[in-house]
């Protein structure tokens with residue numbers, strides 16, 4: 001199986017399809033930020049029909065990232081996943097994270113960048129938790145996995161933890177250029 005087929009299979013596993021959560025956007029006019037089976041099926045279909053691309057070539061991969069999705073139509077690597085490997089739980093969770101970004105792109109979602117990242121980290125952590133990764137030391141994953149660990153009790157996201165996650169994202173140098181900015185998905189070409 002090539003990487004594209006592996007991704008399609010992953011996105012349709014019962015585990016990924018069961019990821020289902022929402023939280024109120026920081027921008028009240030936007031309402032709820034939602035991730036559910038439709039998000040992953042949308043991406044799987046787009047991979048099947050070549051509206052989204054996948055490459056294992058890591059030349060354009062951000063240093064330190066295990067996977068990446070670039071959304072901008074104008075870029076040569078736009079609408080493209082960079083996935084060098086898809087073997088470990090952490091790599092697969094990384095792909096769940098990037099697929100959430102791709103789904104927001106496809107639906108031309110407009111939302112705060114910090115909410116785009118928060119949703120992706122929470123989704124990725126649902127996958128990690130299934131592989132028995134229940135604690136992380138870096139502040140972003142720490143907050144996101146706590147959200148997942150606590151989710152079962154109320155079927156909702158603890159607002160204080162969400163605030164902690166947003167702060168951790170905003171305080172991370174990787175995301176400092178996104179602080180206060182809004183993401184606008186431009187769909188696929």
Ligand SMILES: [Zn+2]
Nearest residue numbers: 097101117120
């Ligand atoms: Zn991300």
